[in-house]
Amino acid sequence: MSIEALQNQAAQLAKEAVTQIESADSTKELQQIRVQYTGKKGELTAISKEMRNLSNEEKPLLGQAISGFHETFNNAFGEKETRLKEAELAAQLAAETIDVTLPGRIQATGTRHILTQTREEIEDFFLGLGYQVVDGPEVELDLYNFEKMNLPKNHPARDMQDTFYIDDEVMLRTHTSPVQARTMEQHDFTKGPLKMISPGKVFRRDDDDATHSHQFQQIEGLVVDEHVTLADLKGTLLLFAQAMFGEQREIRLRPSYFPFTEPSVEADISCFKCEGAGCNICKQTGWIEILGSGVVHPDVLEMSGIDSKKYSGFAFGLGIERVAMLRHNVDDIRHFYQNDSRFLTQFKGGHK
Ligand code: PHE
Numbered sequence: 526m527s528i529e530a531l532q533n534q535a536a537q538l539a540k541e542a543v544t545q546i547e548s549a550d551s552t553k554e555l556q557q558i559r560v561q562y563t564g565k566k567g568e569l570t571a572i573s574k575e576m577r578n579l580s581n582e583e584k585p586l587l588g589q590a591i592s593g594f595h596e597t598f599n600n601a602f603g604e605k606e607t608r609l610k611e612a613e614l615a616a617q618l619a620a621e622t623i624d625v626t627l628p629g630r631i632q633a634t635g636t637r638h639i640l641t642q643t644r645e646e647i648e649d650f651f652l653g654l655g656y657q658v659v660d661g662p663e664v665e666l667d668l669y670n671f672e673k674m675n676l677p678k679n680h681p682a683r684d685m686q687d688t689f690y691i692d693d694e695v696m697l698r699t700h701t702s703p704v705q706a707r708t709m710e711q712h713d714f715t716k717g718p719l720k721m722i723s724p725g726k727v728f729r730r731d732d733d734d735a736t737h738s739h740q741f742q743q744i745e746g747l748v749v750d751e752h753v754t755l756a757d758l759k760g761t762l763l764l765f766a767q768a769m770f771g772e773q774r775e776i777r778l779r780p781s782y783f784p785f786t787e788p789s790v791e792a793d794i795s796c797f798k799c800e801g802a803g804c805n806i807c808k809q810t811g812w813i814e815i816l817g818s819g820v821v822h823p824d825v826l827e828m829s830g831i832d833s834k835k836y837s838g839f840a841f842g843l844g845i846e847r848v849a850m851l852r853h854n855v856d857d858i859r860h861f862y863q864n865d866s867r868f869l870t871q872f873k874g875g876h877k
Pocket of ligand 1 (some may be wrong): 817
C-alpha cells in the first residue's frame with residue numbers, strides 16, 4: 526500500500542474514531558473503542574504494521590500520521606472520558622441517596638434474664654457484707670459433692686440427691702455445697718475469716734413440676750471463723766430477708782437435717798404478702814420456707830483441714846429460682862427456662 530493511502534487511512538480512521546467517541550454512552554464503551562483502534566488487533570495497529578514495507582524516507586511520514594491519529598484520538602477520548610465520569614458519578618450519587626426522613630428500623634434489644642438479675646442482686650448484698658464470690662465446677666467429684674460433705678459412699682441421704690453420673694467418681698453436682706470444701710481447703714486464716722458465697726447450676730433427680738426442676742441454680746454461703754454460732758447465721762439471714770423481701774421481714778428457724786450441718790435448720794421468712802395473716806403464697810401459715818442452713822458439722826471442717834476445736838462456721842444454700850418466683854409472683858419454675866420473650870421482657874430494666 527502506498528504511503529499516501531496509509532496516511533489517508535490514518536486520517537480517516539481518526540475521524541471515525543472521534544465520531545464513535547462522541548457518541549459513546551459510558552466509560553466502559555470508551556474503553557472498548559480504545560481497544561478497537563489501538564489494541565493488538567486494532568485498526569490503527571494494522572496500519573502501523575505496514576511500516577516494515579516502507580522505504581526509509583516514507584517511514585517517518587507514516588510515523589507522523591500515526592502520531593497524528595493518537596493526538597486526535599487522545600484529545601477526544603480524554604474530553605469524553607471526563608464528561609462521562611462526571612455523569613456516572615452524578616448518577617451513582619443520585620441512586621445512592623439516603624432518605625433520612627424514613628422511619629428507622631427498631632432494633633430489638635434483649636434483657637438480662639431475671640435469674641441473672643436476681644443472682645447479681647444477691648451477690649451484691651453479700652459483697653456488701655464482705656463476702657467473696659467464688660466459682661466451682663458443675664461437673665464435680667464424688668469426693669467433694671458427697672464425701673467431704675459428710676455423705677460417705679452408701680449413705681442413705683444420697684438417695685435424695687441422685688444425679689447424672691459421668692462415671693463412679695464424677696457427676697453433675699447436686700448442690701453448690703462442694704464449693705464449701707474446695708474453698709476451705711484453700712483458705713488461709715492468717716489473712717482473715719472465710720466468708721464466701723458461690724452461685725451456680727446444680728442438677729438432681731426431681732420430678733419436674735411447677736416448683737421443681739432437674740436443673741436449677743443455687744447460692745451457697747459459708748462463713749468460718751473463731752466463735753461463729755447459729756446466732757450469726759440467724760442475724761445474717763435476717764438482713765438478707767429484709768434486703769430481698771422488705772424491711773418488715775422476720776426469720777424463723779425450724780429444725781431440719783443435712784449431713785454437713787449440725788444443728789441443721791430450714792429458714793422461713795415472714796410472709797411479705799399477708800404480713801402473717803395467712804394467704805395463698807404462705808399457704809395460710811404466715812411463713813415462707815426460703816433456704817436450708819446450719820452450723821457446719823465439725824467433721825466437715827476437719828475433712829477440709831480446719832481445726833474444729835478452734836474454728837466454727839455456718840452455711841446456707843438457697844435456690845435462686847425460688848427467690849425470683851417469690852419476689853415476682855412467678856407461678857411456674859418452667860417459665861424461667863422456656864425463653865418465651867413475653868415472659869422475659871417483663872423484667873426489662875431491672876426488677877425494682
Ligand atoms: N446443700 C443443701 C441442698 O442443696 C442446702 C444447704 C446448704 C443446707 C448449706 C445447709 C447448708 O439442699
